[in-house]
Amino acid sequence: LFAGESTFVKGVVAMSGLPDADRMEVCFAGRSNVGKSSLINALTGTKGLARASNTPGRTQEINYFTQGPELYLVDLPGYGYANAPLPVVEKWQRLLKQYLSGRQTLRRAFVLIDSRHGIKKVDAEIMKLLDSSAVTFQVVMTKADKVKEKDRAAVLSQVREALSKHPAAYPEIVLTSSEKGDGIPTLRAIIAGLE
Numbered sequence: 001l002f003a004g005e006s007t008f009v010k011g012v013v014a015m016s017g018l019p020d021a022d023r024m025e026v027c028f029a030g031r032s033n034v035g036k037s038s039l040i041n042a043l044t045g046t047k048g049l050a051r052a053s054n055t056p057g058r059t060q061e062i063n064y065f066t067q068g069p070e071l072y073l074v075d076l077p078g079y080g081y082a083n084a085p086l087p088v089v090e091k092w093q094r095l096l097k098q099y100l101s102g103r104q105t106l107r108r109a110f111v112l113i114d115s116r117h118g119i120k121k122v123d124a125e126i127m128k129l130l131d132s133s134a135v136t137f138q139v140v141m142t143k144a145d146k147v148k149e150k151d152r153a154a155v156l157s158q159v160r161e162a163l164s165k166h167p168a169a170y171p172e173i174v175l176t177s178s179e180k181g182d183g184i185p186t187l188r189a190i191i192a193g194l195e
């Protein structure tokens with residue numbers, strides 16, 4: 001599944017703009033700066049791919065990337081943008097809800113959590129939204145290389161504790177470092193296993 005090339009397809013601002021649901025897809029959510037672009041680049045092995053979604057104006061869009069002919073990787077930016085004007089935030093949240101509850105080919109959401117910081121309020125909010133949309137989600141810890149082995153356990157137990165309260169949570173947590181490559185093959189295998 002990960003042998004093929006990756007390209008940026010489009011940024012979607014309304015349900016009508018979604019590409020044809022002709023293959024499976026997984027989506028990625030996380031606070032800004034969590035390492036989402038880096039993770040998508042590492043997964044696809046394509047440097048600079050997901051930078052497009054970080055540029056101003058792209059932050060309220062659902063960004064589609066191909067991974068070979070059989071998979072879409074979907075970047076859900078836009079949460080943790082507390083500074084955006086309320087109507088913008090509301091429009092974004094509406095789209096996000098519609099997407100999560102309406103996309104038949106969405107197999108799993110990956111919620112990215114910084115290994116240093118654990119779950120914050122906005123993360124808990126997105127998890128609630130995933131619960132109510134009945135989208136199975138799995139936590140991916142990012143920047144694992146920045147945390148010492150002995151500090152990791154505390155953050156992980158905070159995350160496990162939080163996950164136990166979310167019916168849509170998949171229990172297995174994936175530790176990754178896009179910088180070192182740790183966990184990237186594991187995450188690819190998990191996605192490939194969703195076929």
Ligand code: GDP
Pocket residue numbers: 030031032033034035036037038039054142143144145146176177178179180
């Ligand atoms: P995004 O805003 O979630 O897309 O985050 P980025 O992917 O742009 O990453 C934010 C910052 O964290 C950048 O400076 C990255 O170089 C850094 N970063 C991302 N992933 C890792 C990682 O695995 N290890 C380390 N040490 N830094 C990372």
